[in-house]
Amino acid sequence: MIFRTQKPKWALNRRHFLRGIGGVAIGLPFLDVMRPVAAQEEQSPLRIVYYYTPQGVIEEDWFPFGDETNFTLSNPLSPLQSYKDKLLVFKGLSNEASNIQDGGAHFRGTASFLTCTRVEQDSISNGVSADQHIANHLTGETLYSSLEFGVHSADLTGQCGSGWPCSYVRSISWGNNHTARAFLKPSKMFQRLFVDENVDAASLQDMIRRRGKILDVVLAQAQRLEANVGAQDRQKLDQYFTSISEVEQRLQHFLWMQCETPDIDFSTEYLAVLDQMSDLMVIALQCDYSRVLSAMTHSGGASHGINYNWIDDASGNPLQDSFHSYSHHGDNTQKKAAVTAINQWEMEVFASFLHKLQAIPEGNGSLLDNTLIHFGKEYGNASNHTSDNMPIVLVAGANCGLQSGRFIEAQESYANLLISEMQLMGLSANTFGEDGDGPLSVL
C-alpha cells in the first residue's frame, strides 16, 4: 500500500539520481518505501521539528509589539502573519550555558542551542540534546529516530577557529556518547532515504539477512578491539557500537516501509539547497520516516562565503557581506537594518517550509496540524553574541495541545522551554542542561 496523498511537485531528475548511485538497485541502505502508519492510525502522530538559523537579531526590530494576546508582528516576523494564531513568540528566554564570557561564543552558542550544556574547547563533549532525548524516547516508532538536515554536510572544512572543534558549530544535535549528529545536505539525505524501487521482496529479505550478519561480525571485532585500547579510544569504539546497533535495528523495518522516491533537482546554489531541504523535511514527516527532525539553515559561526546579495537594503542596494560582519554593527544604522533584512528573509524561508507542511493533508487537517516546530537562533543581541533574550518562535499545530496565538514575555530559562517540549512529546524530564528545572511556567 502506497501512502501518497498527492503527487509531489518536485522537478524530475531521475537520471541524475540513477547516476548518483551508480545504477545500483539492491542493497543500498534504505528503500524508498514507507510504512503507512499515519494513514492507518486513527490519530496522526505528533512530530517535532527544531529549526535553527544561526546568529542573532536586532532586538528592538525583531520582537512583536503588544501584549500576550493582542500583538503585532514585527517586519522580520511578518512572513508568519498567516500563522499568527498558531504562534507562541517568546521574549526573555535565556540559555545560561551559552552566556560564558571567556570566548568561544559561536561554539558555545550553537553547541548548547539544544543541549543547554556548557561546552569546552579542549575535548569534545556535550550533553544530549532535547531532540535526541525525544528521539531516544520514540526509538522504534519510525525508521529513523531522528533526522538531521543541513546545507553543506561539513563540506567546508578547516577554519572553525582558534582550536575549537568544528562539531560545535556544525551540529545542534548531540546524541549519546557525546556524538555530534551529522547534518546532511539534501542531496546526501536523499541518498540516505531513497533508492531505486526495483527491488523485489525476496532479494530485499536476503539483503537484510546478509547485512545483519555483517553487522554482527564487525560488532564482535569492535568488542575484542575495545579490550585492548585506552579509555579515550574506548569512547570512539562506543560510538561505533551505537552506530552498528542503530543501523541493525533499522534493518528490521525495511520490509514494512513504503514510500515513493520523490524527484528533486539537486542544484547546489544556496537558496535552492534551502528549498530542497524543506522539501525533504516535509517528505520525511509525511512518510513518517521520523517524527523528530532538526535543521540548520547554516552552520554556526561566521558565514562562509554567503554575502546575502539577493537581499536588498533599505536603499535598494543588494547586501554584500556576511551576516556575521553585519551583526557586529556597532550601532551603525545601516548594518542593523541589514541584520533585520536578513532576519526577515530567514523568516520567509521558514514560512515557505510551513506552507509546504500545511499543503499536505493528513487526517482531517494538514501535516502542520500534527507538528510542533521550534524556530530559534542562539543569540538575542546579534552584536554581543549573548544568549539572553533569545528569539524563539513555536509554531504549534492544532493537535499539539498548546494554547497558541501568544506573545509571551518571560524572564525564564530557555532550558525550561525544552523541558516543556520534551514532556509534550511524552518524556517525563524535569531537569535539563545547566539550569532547566521544570517546564516553562508560562505555558
Place this chain on the structure above:
Amino acid sequence: MLGCFVFWIACGTSETTSKEEPKPTPESIIEPSIETTDGDDTGVDTASAATDCDGFTWDSLQHQPPTLRRLSQFEYQNSLHVLLGIEQQLVDYLIPNESGDGYDTIGASQSLTDVHLEGYMLAAQVALLEATSWYSQQWDAEDIQAIGTEPSFSNQQGVVLTENGYVGTKIPLPSPGRYRFRAEVEGEVSPEPVHFVFSRKDAFTNAWDSFARFEAAETQQTYEIELFMDGGGTTFFVGLPDDSPANAQVRVNWLQLEGPLAHDTYKNNVLICEPTASPNPEMCLRQIISHFGRMAWRRPLKPDEVDELAALSMQLLAEGDDVDVVLQVMLQSMLISPHFIFMPEIDHGQGKTLDDHELASRLSYFLWSQPPDEILRNFADAQQLSQDDILRQQVRRMLADTRASEFVDHFTGQWLSLRSLDYPVADPALFAGFSLDLAKQMRFESQQFVHSFLQENKPIHELLTADYSYLNTDLAIWYGLSDRPEDFTRVQLGGKRSGLLTHGGIMSVYAYADQSNPVGRGKWMSRAILCLEPPPPPPDVDELIVVPTEGLSKKQAMAAHLSDPSCLGCHKIMDPLGFSLEHFDATGRYREIDEWGNPVDPSGELFGMTFTDVVSMADLLQQSPRFSRCLTAHLLEYGVGRKVDYVDEECALREVVDTAGDSLPELIEAVVMSPLFRQRSPQEEE
C-alpha cells in the same frame, strides 16, 4: 566570538606593556612574544628569551597520546581505489571528518554515528560493484543510431569527415568502470599530418571531453584507448579537431565501445583463487580472507579473525547464498570493520613504541593517504621497518614516488586552507575574470609548488622566499606576468612576490568578498607559519569592520583603532604580517593602490626588526627558528592525528629540526624518525 577572521578591537582591562625589547640580532631571532591581556594560555611564549631546552630528553616529554582515529573520507576512498582497483568517486557517499583545528586526521575531533556508518557501507558496496562488474559488453556504432555531422554508418564505405566533422553514437553504460574505445580510421592523403580525436559528451553536463588524439595513418588502422567512465549515458565521437588543416579528411570505418573491463587489481588482490570453481570453496575463501585482509587491515590477520570471517561465509553458504555473493558480503564486512575504518594502535606488549605494522600504516597514510604497499607490508611483516636505516630509505622512496602527491594535496589543502578554494568568495562583480576554475588553478599552483620541494629537495625557507612559482597561462595573466608558460611550469616572478605567502590561492582564501583582509591574513600567518595562537579578544570587544575613512589609509585606520594598548599584544604581530601582503588584492593580483584608493605601504616591524615589503618580511620569517619548528608541528598534527601544543612541545620540535637537514624531504624524514611519530606516546601510558 572566536573563529572569525575579522578585525578586532580589543578593549581589555589589562595592564599595558611597553617593555623594552632587547636589541635583536640574527642569532636571537626570533622568539616572538604576545602580551596577553589576562595571562590566558595564549600558546605563545610570554618571555622573549628562547625556551630553555637544556634538560630535554624524549622521556621527559609529556603530551596527550593521539585518540583512535578514523580514515578520512579521502583516505577511505583512496584505500578502496588501491585495494579494489576501482576509480569512481566515493567521497560523495561519505561524511567528511570534522577537522579539528584544521586537520581532518585528528582523532579527538572525529565522531562516528549511524549516518557515517551507512556512508561506509554504501561506499564499500558501490566500490565492490564496480570491482566485480565486468562483462565486456560491446557496442558497435552500426548497431545504434549514429549522430554527428555525418548521418550514419550505413554506407559500407564508412564515413568521411571533413572540416569540423564528427560522427558518434549514444551509448548507455551499464555501470562505472573502465571502457575501451576503438575505431578504425583511415587518413586521406595529405601533405601535412592529420589528427583526429576521440571525444565524449557527458549526458548530464553536456561537456565535451576530447580524451585522446591520434595522428591518422594513411592506411586503415584500429585506434584504441581505455578510460574510466561513470555509469549512465555517454556519447562517443570521432572527430576532427578545431586546429585541423583546412583540407583535412579522415574516413571512419567503424567505432566500438567495450566494457566494463575486468580489473587486474581485483584479480590480484582478491581473486587469488576462484571460489566458484573451487572444489573446496571454504579453503579458497580463507585464502582470500588472509590475503586481502593483510592489505586492507594493514597487518596479517590472526587465526581467530580468519576463522570468524570464514564462519560468516560458511553460514551464508549454508543459507543458500551463491559463492560470489558470499565473497562480496565478506569483503564488504572487511571494509566496514573497525580494523579497516579505524587505525588502531594498541599495546602489543612492546610498550609505547608502535609495532611495525602500525608504523607502516601511519607512514603510508601520512605520505600517501592510502594503505601500505607490498614493499612496506613486507618490511613490516619482517619487523624491519622500524630499523632506522630501512625506515629512512622507505621515507625517501615514498616521497619520491608519485603517490606523494596525496600528501601534497591533503596536507597543503589543510595547512594552507586551500580546500576553501572550492568555494571562492570573491565577488565576481568586482573581480571580473575570477572564477571557480581560476581558483582551482591557484590551488594547483600551490600544490605544484610544494611538490617541487619533494622532487628537488629544496630547502624549506624557499617555501616563504621563492621568487618563482608554477603557473599556466591563465594564472600568469592574472598575476600580470609577461612570461606566460602553458602548463604549470616554473616561472620567475620578478621580485614582488614571496613564496607561498603571496600565492593567489592563499590571498583569495584570506580575503573578504570585496577586499583584502590584512588581519585575517596576519592571523593565518601567525598560526600556520609561526604557530602563534592569538588569544581571543576580550569578551566585551566587538568585531570591527574597518570602513573607508576620509584621508586615512587602511593601515592608518587600523592603527587608529589600535590605540588601545591591550590590543597591541596580538595585533602588533598579526597586523604587520597581514599588511605586508597589501600589494595583493582579494584574488591575488598585484596592485599599488588599495581598495580605498591609497598607495599600499607594506612596510612594518616584526620581532623588533623592520622590513620594507613582503620579501624582506619573509626573510625575517624564514630566519626565525620558529618557522621550521612550526612546520614540524603541522606535519606532526597531520601525520600523527593529534594536536601539538607548541609551547609544551617546543623542545621536542626543536630536537626534530636540529636533526634534520634544510630540505623539506629531510624535515619530513626527521619527523618520521622521531619518537613523536614512532611512538603512541613518548611516555608510559597511565
